[in-house]
Amino acid sequence: MSAPARRQSSKRTRAAGWGFNVNIRGSLFLAGLLALTTQAQAAVFHPQTYMLANGLQVVIVPGALAPAVTQMVWYKTGSADDPMGHSGLAHYLEHMMFKGTDLMPPGAFSATIAAQGGQDNAFTDYDATAYYVSVAASRLPLVMQMEADRMRHLRVAPEEALPEREVVLSERQQRTGNDPQGLFQEKLRAALFPNQPYGRPVIGWQNEIEALTPDDLRAYYHTHYAPNNAILVISGDVDPATTLALADATFGRLEPEKMKPRAPASQLVRPSQPRLEMKDARITQPFVLREIATASAITDPQTATALEVLSEVLAGGEVGLLYRHFVLEEQTASAVEVSYDSSSRGPSIFTFAFTPSSKEDLRGLEGTFDTYLQGLARKGLPPSAIAAAQQRLIDSAVFARDRLMAPAQILGGALAIGQSVQDVEDWPAHIRAVTPAQVNKAFRALLASPYYVSGLLEPAAPEAKHE
Numbered sequence: 001m002s003a004p005a006r007r008q009s010s011k012r013t014r015a016a017g018w019g020f021n022v023n024i025r026g027s028l029f030l031a032g033l034l035a036l037t038t039q040a041q042a043a044v045f046h047p048q049t050y051m052l053a054n055g056l057q058v059v060i061v062p063g064a065l066a067p068a069v070t071q072m073v074w075y076k077t078g079s080a081d082d083p084m085g086h087s088g089l090a091h092y093l094e095h096m097m098f099k100g101t102d103l104m105p106p107g108a109f110s111a112t113i114a115a116q117g118g119q120d121n122a123f124t125d126y127d128a129t130a131y132y133v134s135v136a137a138s139r140l141p142l143v144m145q146m147e148a149d150r151m152r153h154l155r156v157a158p159e160e161a162l163p164e165r166e167v168v169l170s171e172r173q174q175r176t177g178n179d180p181q182g183l184f185q186e187k188l189r190a191a192l193f194p195n196q197p198y199g200r201p202v203i204g205w206q207n208e209i210e211a212l213t214p215d216d217l218r219a220y221y222h223t224h225y226a227p228n229n230a231i232l233v234i235s236g237d238v239d240p241a242t243t244l245a246l247a248d249a250t251f252g253r254l255e256p257e258k259m260k261p262r263a264p265a266s267q268l269v270r271p272s273q274p275r276l277e278m279k280d281a282r283i284t285q286p287f288v289l290r291e292i293a294t295a296s297a298i299t300d301p302q303t304a305t306a307l308e309v310l311s312e313v314l315a316g317g318e319v320g321l322l323y324r325h326f327v328l329e330e331q332t333a334s335a336v337e338v339s340y341d342s343s344s345r346g347p348s349i350f351t352f353a354f355t356p357s358s359k360e361d362l363r364g365l366e367g368t369f370d371t372y373l374q375g376l377a378r379k380g381l382p383p384s385a386i387a388a389a390q391q392r393l394i395d396s397a398v399f400a401r402d403r404l405m406a407p408a409q410i411l412g413g414a415l416a417i418g419q420s421v422q423d424v425e426d427w428p429a430h431i432r433a434v435t436p437a438q439v440n441k442a443f444r445a446l447l448a449s450p451y452y453v454s455g456l457l458e459p460a461a462p463e464a465k466h467e
Helices: 089-096 108-115 137-152 158-177 180-192 206-210 214-224 240-253 301-314 321-329 362-379 383-400 406-416 421-425 427-433 436-448
Strands: 048-051 057-062 068-075 119-124 129-136 230-236 275-280 287-294 333-340 348-356 452-459
Touching: 048 240, 057 240, 057 406, 068 137, 068 406, 089 119, 089 129, 089 158, 089 214, 108 119, 108 137, 129 137, 129 406, 137 230, 137 240, 158 180, 158 206, 158 214, 180 275, 180 287, 180 452, 230 240, 230 406, 287 362, 301 321, 301 333, 301 348, 301 383, 301 427, 301 436, 321 333, 321 362, 348 362, 362 436, 362 452, 383 406, 383 427, 383 436, 406 421, 421 427
Parallel strands: 057 230, 275 452
Antiparallel strands: 048 057, 068 129, 068 230, 119 129, 287 348, 287 452, 333 348
């Protein structure tokens, strides 16, 4: 995913007790509970999936590496769903989700998790908003009670909402007003997706954040935060049957909402300003950033898989072709980065970034970089490099099984944009099946694409001193 807008608010210390207990005995097969269990041919996480009667999708990934568990709740709404003129609303609401219910005073959620020795946080992306807790497995019942409570019972009090809006504005100032790289990247994104939701910053435009009200928050919350617009993913040391029963006894009590069809995602639009140059006196190291809007796992799964392999061939740490050529061999760049994330309802972005070394100037390196990329595409990438990249990607899926939070992150993120559990489980097989011809075709199409923006960020010349 794109870099998420993470919650910056500090931990609170006031905790609260709970007025009800969860009786899981006998609740597993409650009338109306529809279990949709994945088949045994799972290739990555071996998840079990279910659908509660109120529409909440539950995904359970058992793993006994440690007596711990991660719970993630993903809502199928993000900053791209912000109403026109109300950018930043999804992210603002993410902040407010820690401001209390009738059962939990403001700040008590995080304080309670911390008192249990756990960690919690949240993030907003363009297509989804997610809340996560990692805690000892024995504390999962408490965590489920708390999360289910704020799914439908959030209080949006003006005395909490208005100061929190200032926190959001301060976060924006920190990311863009005080950070020239953040401002530069924000301008580049807006140019890549002109007048489209994907072109707005996740955190929102400052003037629009300033105008957001508690009523806006309430309306967005009641529209999007409901069990039938969410995915609950539990990974860790859990028993599936007990966990499902617990989910039904907590989240299963919540009433669903009548959901409107989700608005279409941003589309490919040829940027009217494909070149952006910015100078700032605070910059000491210049760099070039090129972003190309291209296929995602939703818009074109086959091309997206080829682009994932391509990204690994070109990046791939010290074995990546670009790093090896420009940093290790030619020494004309001090850093080269390539990134591609296929997780998007609409177009994804393939990014090239590079910083010149002391022996090369910025524009000279940009020209050399373009020439080298075009030559690679014409010649075709070495099959051996493609095969090695495929193996590294497949290995990464194996390693993900050994991380507590990874299953919840990967599965929840995929389901939130419209993929299936089976899409995730089949991913290694799809990576393995990509041919060199498909990778090279995707490479050439990427370089020929008109849906790109190139940006140069460099230091501003020092102002002349007047005597």
